[in-house]
Amino acid sequence: MVKSVSKFTPAERSWMIYDWANSSFSLIVVTAVLPLWLETVGQNISISTAQTTSWWSYANSFSTLIVAVCAPILGSLADFRGWKKPAWLVSTLLGFVTTLLLAAVPADGFWMLLFLFVLANIGFSIANIYYDSFITDVTTSERMPKVSSWGFALGYVGGVVPFVIFYALRGFMSSQQGVMFAFILAGLWWGVFSLPMLFKVRQKHFLPVPQHPIKQSFKRLVSTLKHLSQYPKIVGFLIAYFFYIDGVNTIITEASLFATSIGIDMTQLLTILLFVQLVAFPASIIFGQLSKIFGTRQMILTGIFIYSIISTMSIFITQAWGFWLMAFLIGSAQGGIQALSRSYFGQIIPKEYSGEFFGFYNIFGKFSAVLGPLVFGSVAAATGQVQLGAASLLFFFVLGGWIFVKYA
Known part of the structure; x- marks a missing residue:
């Protein structure tokens, strides 16, 4: 796999690795750990499983709605010269930092868990808007299918590897320690493997910055x-x-x-x-x-x-x-x-x-x-x-x- 990835340009590789980076959030946090942990935390403060399921759905829907409503204007702003990378960086920081903060929430902090998840999911989703749009900057139209496919492929492996690490080590910890470890691992994985994107990917296609960018x-x-x-x-x-x-x-x-x-x-x-x-x-x-x-x-x-x-x-x-x-x-x-x-x-x-x-x-x-x-x-x-x-x-x-x- 390493030999195959080496055939890509540094910018293409760095872009693809971001899929590897943020998949830790979607698999560990969203799919495997946080929903079950929320159920346990909810029971600690007399919130039923049905109520927890409802609030989890509301949190997902609310964060999705926020991103969907803001996506076109946020994307439009990123088309100006020098705006796309900082916008991606801020949303990525929001995502992985709030993921790390999930580990600091006590076992009765149901509402704080939901609040941090909403922020993390918003950061994750907005960063993906900019990440997806960077494909036009890192490669040619002819190479886009190959580059995009490898990005998704690395994303699947990038989700599985930290999940297997979590699954193998959780037996040596208490239930709560295992959950905290999962959040820390997912956040660090996301943050560390975002560095190639930060240093190697550049915005090549852009519009000149007008006098009033937001209005424009x-x-x-x-x-x-x-x-x-x-x-x-x-x-x-x-x-x-x-x-x-x-x-x-x-x-x-x-x-x-x-x-x-x-x-x-x-x-x-x-x-x-x-x-x-x-x-x-x-x-x-x-x-x-x-x-x-x-x-x-x-x-x-x-x-x-x-x-x-x-x-x-x-x-x-x-x-x-x-x-x-x-x-x-x-x-x-x-x-x-x-x-x-x-x-x-x-x-x-x-x-x-x-x-x-x-x-x-x-x-x-x-x-x-x-x-x-x-x-x-x-x-x-x-x-x-x-x-x-x-x-x-x-x-x-x-x-x-x-x-x-x-x-x-």
């Missing part, structure tokens, strides 16, 4: 919205992306519920989670390589097709082996479709407006996280079968794929 950013944003018809391919892609990435994200977020509904216990579920990450690492790279042969558009459609199969086969899954097969298919397409969507968008947008357009990209990705879970939950509740809830997501892939073929 709002004007430019309004102008872009008024003249979106000038960018039919970009608009078509964003609408298609809204639907198919909604299906992708919903399958990811609802997979645990699906697993428990067919009798998979927490230990096996954790193993499957690691399995998905390990499959996604080479699959992301393979998607990037195949895009050079078949084209980025065709490989995005391949990812949509694989997810359509996943949604369809979910109707028939009632045993663990079926879920393992589903997990393999998810891992095979998850990183590829996300990486190539990012690189394809980077190829079709004006490079000097990358921050602004990736702000829109972020909005469509964030707001797409609302409709899919709503449909999934409604169908599952109405039918009493989680399998049919998962199958209902086929609609998002068919519609997204059709719009992508016709308009993107």
